[in-house]
Amino acid sequence: MADVIKKATRESYGEALKELAAEYKDLVVLDADLAAATKTGVFKKACPERFFDCGIAEANMMGVAAGLASCGKIPFASTFAMFAAGRAFEIVRNSIGYPHLNVKIGATHAGISVGEDGATHQCNEDIALMRTIPGMTIINPCDDVEAKAAVRAALDFNGPVYMRFGRLAVPVINNAEEYKFELGKGVVMKDGSDLTIVATGLMVNEALEAAKLLEADGISARVVNIHTIKPLDKELICKCAKETGVIVTAEEHSIIGGLGSAVAEAVTECCPVPVVKVGVNDEFGHSGPAVDLLKEFGLCAENIANKAKEAVKLK
Numbered sequence: 001m002a003d004v005i006k007k008a009t010r011e012s013y014g015e016a017l018k019e020l021a022a023e024y025k026d027l028v029v030l031d032a033d034l035a036a037a038t039k040t041g042v043f044k045k046a047c048p049e050r051f052f053d054c055g056i057a058e059a060n061m062m063g064v065a066a067g068l069a070s071c072g073k074i075p076f077a078s079t080f081a082m083f084a085a086g087r088a089f090e091i092v093r094n095s096i097g098y099p100h101l102n103v104k105i106g107a108t109h110a111g112i113s114v115g116e117d118g119a120t121h122q123c124n125e126d127i128a129l130m131r132t133i134p135g136m137t138i139i140n141p142c143d144d145v146e147a148k149a150a151v152r153a154a155l156d157f158n159g160p161v162y163m164r165f166g167r168l169a170v171p172v173i174n175n176a177e178e179y180k181f182e183l184g185k186g187v188v189m190k191d192g193s194d195l196t197i198v199a200t201g202l203m204v205n206e207a208l209e210a211a212k213l214l215e216a217d218g219i220s221a222r223v224v225n226i227h228t229i230k231p232l233d234k235e236l237i238c239k240c241a242k243e244t245g246v247i248v249t250a251e252e253h254s255i256i257g258g259l260g261s262a263v264a265e266a267v268t269e270c271c272p273v274p275v276v277k278v279g280v281n282d283e284f285g286h287s288g289p290a291v292d293l294l295k296e297f298g299l300c301a302e303n304i305a306n307k308a309k310e311a312v313k314l315k
Helices: 009-020 041-046 058-070 081-087 089-097 112-117 126-131 144-156 203-216 234-244 259-270 290-296 301-312
Strands: 027-031 051-053 074-080 104-108 137-139 161-164 187-190 195-199 221-225 228-230 247-254 275-280
Touching (some): 009 027, 009 041, 058 081, 081 161, 126 137, 126 161, 137 144, 187 203, 195 203, 195 301, 221 234, 247 301, 275 301
Parallel strands (some): 027 074
């Protein structure tokens, strides 16, 4: 059996920018003194004249990106999620979101899997923050293939986009030759009839593994990958709600304001069914090895499976 290939989506981000540079002449990249970590250094080496290091001044970087966008460029403003969504929120809201400028935000090192950097850098609130900005598109890819496709989709889309990338190497579960990314459309990874597991980011692989555990116990789980959290694929979510009667959401983000909240809001309107959320509870993270932390906080296949067993009883 072939070994599972693992790769961090932050690496995919840097590689995609470099690969697309020749095709998109207006593509420029900004970073906040973290090019080695965000992997935009790959683009910098290839296109130094189109790379701008704004220093440790994330709010200013967002303002610079807004200015470049207003002049016809397609800027990718890159830094850690905690700084892109947290520290620079007001500038993103007022200088990018309000005028609906064509700025792409590449937010890396999101979630608990930042690991040893600890609670201050483990941004579990970024999706919630970005969801509140009118017109902001939010993409959270699950693997290398999807991350690269997401960067191209963001380039082709006219408007502000927030892209979430991880530090931890994760399994590549999509086939590059067959995969097709469609903005705002979820992907059914596995069919099932007893419940639907709706996952995003690195939790998609965990959801697929959870489905295998559930199958062994006679429970048929459908798995849906929601790579675009906003706009949410409400049509698919409501279809799943009607057909399986209960939904479990899985995300490496707070259970407040993220994917789980978005799904719950959607089914409340179209087909009220129980929605059980797997994510970071109302608490901060702490320093430790990423893989260990994911298990500790229940961001793993075993916990998804356990929550799913409880969820089916609510039907």
